[in-house]
Amino acid sequence: MHSDLRIHHERLAKFVQAIWSHAGSAPREAELVAEHLVQANLAGHDSHGVGMIPRYIASLAEGQLKLNTHVSVIRDAGAVLTLDGGRGFGQVVACEAMAQGLQRAKQFGLAAVGLHNAHHIGRIGHWAEQCGKEGFISFHFVNVMGDPMVAPFGGSDRRFGTNPFCAIFPRKDEKPLLLDFATSAIAYGKTRVAYNKGLTVPPGALIDHQGHPTMQPHVMHEPPFGSLLPFGDHKGYALAALCEILGGALSGGRTTHDETLETDNSAIINGMTTIILNPEAFDAPHMQAEAEAFISWVKKSPPSGNMPIQLPGEWEEANRVDRIANGITVDPMTWRQICHAARLAGMPEEELNAFNALVG
């Protein structure tokens, strides 16, 4: 197989669900993981889509990822919850954490949820969307514990993770505003996608092991390892530092430092502090109208080039519309890695061949 595959999202989700069922996940877990990964692809974030499966299978084989694990409440302080994810699937424990936080935000007008020790929680926008769908605003500060990849502004080696920040604002009759990005210049997964496709990454995103700028993604995938740079110079670095401390320390978990390094295994451990607000609890009768007035004012700016003026979240929505209609594209290298992972999960060769015959 040498050309890209184009797979209908529902078919791909069924395949991913089958992989996790073979690996030992309960039906609901297999469904949540499949839905999350495929939704990340639909949103255009291939870095956090089905291409993560081989890494999760490796983490499972190393005894790091714990299947069929649910959040435990470490402290219930009413509007503030501290939850331990027990290294369970982030796709399950973050979903449970958001559900508990939403229930408290409905009760109190706002809630804060500290979730620590979760296995990779994937695309953070997914958790904001869980809040947005119920009409709530949310903010998410996330750290990637013990897996440094990003150099501090002014530094030359990796000291912390790609620490994403995310926020959502639901609109009355429109898609929500969704801000969701890694605080590194590009997400680590985007270096994997470029590496697998034999492409370079944009300038300003990477340095090599000696601190020299490079556009070659192999510095993140082959020793000697280089580092990602923070986005926006000192500003992105400052936000990353706050994500580390709010996501890692305030959530009841740990930050990245010499005692917590986990560079010898495949686990990705996230901590996330989420603030959920009920907009109805504010005395802001013009909130939606003011938001819409601002949006149309901004959109009237004369374009500086060929690019349209977009709102946060519009890029993902456009991808979703396109990919639901035309399928999700998977490059051959990534597909080979996923098929190998499916075999390791215990999928029989006939089942894998039957799927490949459908999509190949």
Ligand SMILES: NC(=O)c1ccc[n+]([C@@H]2O[C@H](COP(=O)([O-])OP(=O)(O)OC[C@H]3O[C@@H](n4cnc5c(N)ncnc54)[C@H](O)[C@@H]3O)[C@@H](O)[C@H]2O)c1
């Ligand atoms: N779980 C983890 O440990 C982890 C770590 C890092 C990143 N991530 C996830 O990786 C994904 C990718 O992150 P990224 O940094 O590559 O994202 P990105 O650079 O693609 O930026 C995405 C954000 O920019 C907005 N955007 C894009 N084009 C725009 C435009 N023209 N105008 C206005 N807004 C625009 C999008 O709507 C979105 O909010 C995210 O979903 C993030 O949550 C997860």
